[in-house]
Amino acid sequence: xxxxxxxxxxxxxxxxxxxxxxxxxxxxxxxxxxxxxxxxxxxxxxxxxxxxxxxxxxxxxxxxxxxxxxxxxxxxxxxxxxxxxxxxxxxxxxxxxxxxxxxxxxxxxxxxxxxxxxxxxxxxxxxxxxxxxxxxxxxxxxxxxxxxxxxxxxxxxxxxxxxxxxxxxxxxxxxxxxxxxxxxxxxxxxxxxxxxxxxxxxxxxxxxxxxxxxxxxxxxxxxxxxxxxxxxxxxxxxxxxxxxxxxxxxxxxxxxxxxxxxxxxxxxxxxxxxxxxxxxxxxxxxxxxxxxxxxxxxxxxxxxxxxxxxxxxxxxxxxxxxxxxxxxxxxxxxxxxxxxxxxxxxxxxxxxxxxxxxxxxxxxxxxxxxxxxxxxxxxxxxxxxxxxxxxxxxxxxxxxxxxxxxxxxxxxxxxxxxxxxxxxxxxxxxxxxxxxxxxxxxxxxxxxxxxxxxxxxxxxxxxxxxxxxxxxxxxxxxxxxxxxxxxxxxxxxxxxxxxxxxxxxxxxxxxxxxxxxxxxxxxxxxxxxxxxxxxxxxxxxxxxxxxxxxxxxx
Amino acid sequence: xxxxxxxxxxxxxxxxxxxxxxxxxxxxxxxxxxxxxxxxxxxxxxxxxxxxxxxxxxxxxxxxxxxxxxxxxxxxxxxxxxxxxxxxxxxxxxxxxxxxxxxxxxxxxxxxxxxxxxxxxxxxxxxxxxxxxxxxxxxxxxxxxxxxxxxxxxxxxxxxxxxxxxxxxxxxxxxxxxxxxxxxxxxxxxxxxxxxxxxxxxxxxxxxxx
Numbered sequence: 001x002x003x004x005x006x007x008x009x010x011x012x013x014x015x016x017x018x019x020x021x022x023x024x025x026x027x028x029x030x031x032x033x034x035x036x037x038x039x040x041x042x043x044x045x046x047x048x049x050x051x052x053x054x055x056x057x058x059x060x061x062x063x064x065x066x067x068x069x070x071x072x073x074x075x076x077x078x079x080x081x082x083x084x085x086x087x088x089x090x091x092x093x094x095x096x097x098x099x100x101x102x103x104x105x106x107x108x109x110x111x112x113x114x115x116x117x118x119x120x121x122x123x124x125x126x127x128x129x130x131x132x133x134x135x136x137x138x139x140x141x142x143x144x145x146x147x148x149x150x151x152x153x154x155x156x157x158x159x160x161x162x163x164x165x166x167x168x169x170x171x172x173x174x175x176x177x178x179x180x181x182x183x184x185x186x187x188x189x190x191x192x193x194x195x196x197x198x199x200x201x202x203x204x205x206x207x208x209x210x211x212x213x214x215x216x217x218x219x220x221x222x223x224x225x226x227x228x229x230x231x232x233x234x235x236x237x238x239x240x241x242x243x244x245x246x247x248x249x250x251x252x253x254x255x256x257x258x259x260x261x262x263x264x265x266x267x268x269x270x271x272x273x274x275x276x277x278x279x280x281x282x283x284x285x286x287x288x289x290x291x292x293x294x295x296x297x298x299x300x301x302x303x304x305x306x307x308x309x310x311x312x313x314x315x316x317x318x319x320x321x322x323x324x325x326x327x328x329x330x331x332x333x334x335x336x337x338x339x340x341x342x343x344x345x346x347x348x349x350x351x352x353x354x355x356x357x358x359x360x361x362x363x364x365x366x367x368x369x370x371x372x373x374x375x376x377x378x379x380x381x382x383x384x385x386x387x388x389x390x391x392x393x394x395x396x397x398x399x400x401x402x403x404x405x406x407x408x409x410x411x412x413x414x415x416x417x418x419x420x421x422x423x424x425x426x427x428x429x430x431x432x433x434x435x436x437x438x439x440x441x442x443x444x445x446x447x448x449x450x451x452x453x454x455x456x457x458x459x460x461x462x463x464x465x466x467x468x469x470x471x472x473x474x475x476x477x478x479x480x481x482x483x484x485x486x487x488x489x490x491x492x493x494x495x496x497x498x499x500x501x502x503x504x505x506x507x508x509x510x511x512x513x514x515x516x517x518x519x520x521x522x523x524x525x526x527x528x529x530x531x532x533x534x535x536x537x538x539x540x541x542x543x544x545x546x547x548x549x550x551x552x553x554x
Numbered sequence: 555x556x557x558x559x560x561x562x563x564x565x566x567x568x569x570x571x572x573x574x575x576x577x578x579x580x581x582x583x584x585x586x587x588x589x590x591x592x593x594x595x596x597x598x599x600x601x602x603x604x605x606x607x608x609x610x611x612x613x614x615x616x617x618x619x620x621x622x623x624x625x626x627x628x629x630x631x632x633x634x635x636x637x638x639x640x641x642x643x644x645x646x647x648x649x650x651x652x653x654x655x656x657x658x659x660x661x662x663x664x665x666x667x668x669x670x671x672x673x674x675x676x677x678x679x680x681x682x683x684x685x686x687x688x689x690x691x692x693x694x695x696x697x698x699x700x701x702x703x704x705x706x707x708x709x710x711x712x713x714x715x716x717x718x719x720x721x722x723x724x725x726x727x728x729x730x731x732x733x734x735x736x737x738x739x740x741x742x743x744x745x746x747x748x749x750x751x752x753x754x755x756x757x758x759x760x761x762x763x764x
Contacts, residue, residue, distance in 0.1 A: 001742065009742040041579075042588040048575045049568050064565055072569035093641050109659070118648050121638035130581035137580040166572065173576060178584060185588045191614055195600040197591035200644055203604065204611040206751060207621050210611075212645055213602065224580075234634075237649035240697030242616035243602065248744020306656025314690025318651040321630070321691050321703040324745030345697045346634075346651035349661075447655035452577075469653035485723045550657060 007298050007326020009130075010252060011291070014330065017256055018263050022283070026258065026267020031166060032472060045170050052176045053167035059501030062149055064495060065165030067140060070109050075134060077105035080131040090124030091199050103207045103478040108135035110489035111143055111371055113225075113232030113341055113464035114455075114481060116272045116473040120214050120235055123195060132232060133221045137181070140228030143174030143373030146493050150377045151272045153500030154401045155213055160505045162497070176261070177228055184223035191253075192246035192367040208315045218243055226257035229371040231341030231410055239331070239344040240320055251344055255331050258340045262369035263287075265376040273401055275506045277519035282379055284524045289368035289531070293361055296327040299355040309351060318346030329354075336361035339371030341464025348443070348451070349468040352554060355447075356403050358545025359454055362461045363539045364531055365420060373460065375494045383518065384413045384499075386530040390516050390523075399515060402508035406441065409502055410508065416495040420539045423460035423484045428453050428542065430480070437476050442469025446553075450546035455481060460488035607755045615752060618702040624675060625719045626754040627704070627712050630691055631668060635699030649698045668693035672711070681714045703747035706735050720761050730756045 001009075038046070038053060046053045057065065080087075081096040081104060096104065100116055107114045108131075117123065122130065145168035151161050171471055190197050198215035218234045222244050225231060235241040244253055261284065270279020302325055304315040319328045328345035335357040337341050347358045361368075367378040384400055388410050391398030398405040405413075431437040431452050441448035451470040458465055459481040466472070472481065517523065592600035603615045613619055618629045636648035654661035669685055672692050676683045689707040709731045717727040734753040737746050 001736070003745060006738060006742045013742070017682070043577075045572070045575050049572045051568055051572075065569075068562075068565040069569040072566055072573055075671055075726060076570070076573055091641075092643060101756070118636075118650075119649055120639070121641050121644070121646050129585050130577055133585065134573075134577045134581040136578055142573075166568075170572075170576075173580065173763075181586065182584065186591055189592040189596050189600050192599045192603050194602050195589050196602075197589065198601070200646070203602070203613060206607075206612045206626075206754060207619070207623070211619075211647060213614075213617075214646065215602075216705070217585040217589060219592060220585040220602070223588075235649050235698075236699070237651070237698035241649050242614075242618075242698060242700055242702060246603075246616050248739045252743055273673075276592065304656075306659060308654070308661040308665050309656045309690075311662060311669070312690045313686075313688070314694075316690040317654065317661065317694040318634075318697045319694075319698050320701050321705055321747045322701075323742050327744055343697070346653055348653040348655060349651060351656055355617070355655075442653055443655045443658050445657070445658065450655075462583045467653065468651070550655065554657060 003324055003326055004298070007329065010327055011294055011330055013212040014252065014256060018259060021260055021269050022264040026264040027271055029176060029264060029268040030271035031164070032171050033268070039174060042170055042174055046166065049166055051166040053164050055164055056161035057164055059162055059497045061498045062162050062165050063494060066146065069169065070142065070490065073109045073138065074105045076110060077131050078102060078133060078479055080096070080127055081105065084124060084127055087124070087126045089126050089197070092388045093122065093124045096122060099475050100473060106464045106482045106485050108132050108230070108232060108294065109139055110462050110485045111139040111228070111230060111339055111374070112459060112485045112489070113230045114466070114485065115464070116478055118236040119233055125216060128234060129217050133217070133224060136221065136224040136228050136230040136232070137173050137177050138169065140177060140230065140372040141169045143371055144172045144176070144265070145169045145373065146496055147373035147376040150380060150496050150500040151269050152505035154403060155273045156504045157506060157508050160501055162500050162504060172447065177224060180227050181220070181224040184227060185219045187253065188219045188222055188250060191250045194224055194243045195219040208338055222254070223257070224312060225342060226254045226340065227261065228257055229262065229338045229340040229531055231335065233342065239342045240346070245344055248322050248327065249266065251327055251331065254342070255334050255363055257344065259334055259369060260339055261372045262338055264377040265373065270509070271375060272354065275519060276453065278401060281519045281524050282383065284521070285527045286367070286369040286375070286379065288524070288528055289364070290333065293333045293337060293357055294330055297333045297354055297357050298326060300351045300357070301325050301329045303351070305351050306351070307553070315351060315354070318349035320345065333360055333361060335465060336369070336463060337366065337368045339365070339366045339374055339462045341458060343465050346468060347465060348469050351546050352551030355450060356543060358465070359457055359547055360535070360539070361451070362457045362463045364535050365417070366461050366463060367531070375463065381413050381416045381496065381499070382531050384409060385417065385525055385534070386523070387516055387518065388413070388529055390526060396514060398519060399509055402511065403503045403506050404509055409499060412495045412499040412502070416492050417534065419491045420460045420488050423488055424453070424456045425542065426454045427473040427480050427484055431456070431476070440471040440477065446546055446549040450550065453542055453546050456484055459484040462489050579672055605751065606757070607758065612755065613751055615749060616702055618696070618700045620752060622754060624715065626757060627716060627750050628711060629750045630704060631663060631664070631693070631695040633695040649700055651697045651699065652695050660675035665693045676711050676715045676744045678714050678718050683711050687711055702749055702751060704750055706731070706748055709753070711749040716757060720757065722760060722764065726760060727757070730760065
């Protein structure tokens with residue numbers, strides 16, 4: 001069997017596994033967020049928090065919960081890193097510098113997991129396990145909570161009530177992420193991912209002498225890193241490191257983990273709005289983009305254009321032998337079309353066009369299938385834009401799921417889709433115009449520009465992967481990328497929750513002969529088109545200067 | 555006092571309590587539970603899949619090593635591997651890739667040099683390696699810098715050199731490569747590969763026996 005066929009079969013197996021998993025998991029999550037009863041441990045948590053989980057919140061209250069919890073999280077994680085030198089179980093590692101600690105705290109709370117530090121030499125057991133890994137759970141749970149609030153906006157009418165933030169966030173952790181991550185972590189350990197607290201220890205070598213290894217709670221972090229679409233590696237090499245991703249099977253399993261919740265949430269959506277076919281239309285849109293991007297990536301990576309790759313006879317720079325080109329291509333697309341940002345191979349050394357595909361994946365807004373929660377709400381906002389465009393074409397007030405998309409709704413949706421492009425383009429332009437940021441580049445020419453464009457695209461879209469030649473541990477990059485992450489995470493959430501509140505207040509409009517049927521393939525086609533056209537118009541000039549210039553030159 | 559200030563403080567207090575209790579759950583109990591299960595049922599794997607030769611630990615089957623002499627099979631390049639720049643009381647290995655782009659002149663040079671070296675090192679008196687035989691993994695750096703494997707093709711072109719330098723028959727070394735080649739998982743997942751450390755341990759044992 002050739003590597004291309006093996007790659008296609010791996011993609012097919014992944015599609016099969018996701019198809020099998022998304023119905024039970026999606027239906028289960030719908031039950032989780034609709035259940036009246038609380039688990040005993042949850043009641044105990046609510047008592048500690050001092051919140052009544054049965055109080056319904058309107059959108060401003062829900063948003064205040066999101067922002068308060070996230071603000072406290074940033075502060076806590078910042079202080080933890082600044083105090084590392086004094087904490088036990090920190091291997092004697094020093095405190096993290098203020099700018100890097102700010103960047104890292106923001107990065108993990110916003111579900112980005114951009115890393116300007118090297119895990120091996122910077123973060124001890126306590127910061128990794130009780131700081132960073134905790135945010136891997138709760139930042140994902142916050143994203144899911146906001147998505148569920150938007151879904152309730154469509155499902156409810158004449159109320160304005162969106163549920164309870166504390167209940168939604170806690171249930172996301174206790175009923176979805178924690179059991180899922182525990183099971184996944186055991187599978188990963190069984191395949192060779194390490195899980196110990198042996199700190200830094202000496203291990204003998206074949207040619208004599210010894211080398212120093214980092215021990216750590218890697219499997220437990222790796223599992224939730226993928227399942228919660230986080231992506232921050234325990235080690236610098238992330239999921240290319242054999243202790244994070246030891247075998248071809250773990251590689252495919254990790255890709256499955258990072259896709260399974262975002263894809264399954266379309267089912268949750270369908271069940272909660274009372275029409276699983278609406279969920280299928282969203283699922284089909286996500287799946288079409290994801291499969292299309294994987295196909296393009298495999299095509300360009302197997303063709304290995306570019307002087308160094310042509311000379312080498314294959315696109316193996318920055319890739320591991322056990323994964324090869326096919327499996328690495330699937331991982332690269334899946335991690336950039338979700339908000340994960342974990343890598344099993346290094347995007348900077350992909351072909352020019354391959355690097356461009358990873359960039360474009362993030363620029364779509366990470367909605368195919370996107371991050372845990374953020375993918376679904378991002379895609380639903382795009383669906384509103386698509387019905388609006390369709391409404392303009394036929395001269396009718398647009399409707400989606402029985403809700404009128406009026407001035408207020410379309411304004412909020414438009415604000416949502418303007419946030420990340422504004423952040424990416426303004427910060428990239430500023431970094432290019434200033435004299436010093438360019439000193440951080442490893443590569444020159446078009447690819448050097450791509451390194452900076454990639455950094456801001458990754459930060460503003462909360463992805464976290466990098467064209468990692470860029471030395472991002474500078475005051476400028478730690479600060480501006482940190483700002484891009486905060487604004488790129490929470491401004492869209494403000495617009496989504498306001499939109500949800502506005503939708504939940506409406507009285508439903510009846511379906512008539514003139515209603516655009518949003519559960520039909522025609523709408524899926526329209527939605528895919530709208531996404532590609534809007535992203536293309538926004539980013540084409542930037543892409544032309546970077547990856548397209550590089551890719552077409554070779 | 556201002557009412558909204560009190561409300562904000564109350565909300566932030568709730569957020570902090572929620573974070574602390576979830577930290578205990580997901581940041582303490584969860585990793586300890588996973589560690590408990592891992593150490594009870596998969597102790598070797600949870601501690602890094604170390605392998606021994608002659609009773610001594612010589613590394614991990616998962617972590618590639620550098621610095622093998624030409625008597626042994628050579629691993630992939632690791633031009634992206636680094637040394638620690640902070641907390642220098644340790645000598646840590648920083649995993650990583652070169653991050654050089656496909657059109658980077660330095661990467662082109664690295665590939666050229668590696669190709670020339672692979673051809674020269676592996677050509678023996680009666681066996682000339684052609685540049686077109688050299689596979690891509692032999693001249694590129696891996697993603698982690700710790701890739702434990704090489705492709706079958708890269709192992710094949712090293713067989714004669716290793717046999718000659720150790721006074722072994724080519725067929726014997728060929729057989730070792732065959733034994734240490736793993737196919738794709740279930741026939742289609744990942745790529746076929748040869749674990750360099752395990753192969754070199756086998757070479758050393760064979761030399762000791764003959």
